[in-house]
Amino acid sequence: MSRKCAACTHPDSADINAQLAEGGTSIRGLSRKFLLSEDSLQRHKKRHLPQAVAQAAEVKAGEKGRDLLDRIRTAEEKLSGYERLAYSLAHKGIRRGDDALVLRALAEARRSAVESRMRLWDLELRVTEVRELDDRIREIEQVVGGDAWVR
Numbered sequence: 001m002s003r004k005c006a007a008c009t010h011p012d013s014a015d016i017n018a019q020l021a022e023g024g025t026s027i028r029g030l031s032r033k034f035l036l037s038e039d040s041l042q043r044h045k046k047r048h049l050p051q052a053v054a055q056a057a058e059v060k061a062g063e064k065g066r067d068l069l070d071r072i073r074t075a076e077e078k079l080s081g082y083e084r085l086a087y088s089l090a091h092k093g094i095r096r097g098d099d100a101l102v103l104r105a106l107a108e109a110r111r112s113a114v115e116s117r118m119r120l121w122d123l124e125l126r127v128t129e130v131r132e133l134d135d136r137i138r139e140i141e142q143v144v145g146g147d148a149w150v151r
Helices: 013-022 027-034 038-047 049-096 099-145
Strands: none
Touching: 013 027, 013 038, 013 049, 027 038, 038 049, 049 099
């Protein structure tokens, strides 16, 4: 029966993984800090770190993506609600011959459409940020997967 990885089961495993992935601290320094052998950290780095980094990045990107989707749906619902209300008021004004009501309804529809477009633009920027984060995660995974980052 094989032993479990000391770094994977360590209480500070997330911190260990982060510091190994960043590469700013030596294995010897991490060994002293977390009271693990240098050999166990080397094995962990080689065998388990790529999976741990990928999983952590996937969870983070997934959470941000779900939040953005919820915000986009809310913005779209508000936009369609404002449009329906504005059209309803405009039609009511047309039926009554109330030009002032038609103009106010159209002005409100325009204002809400501009606000909604601004919100959607902001969300599109955030989606772009998530995509860039995803690209960066893939770059890190490629580096972590290879031996180029080992010091």
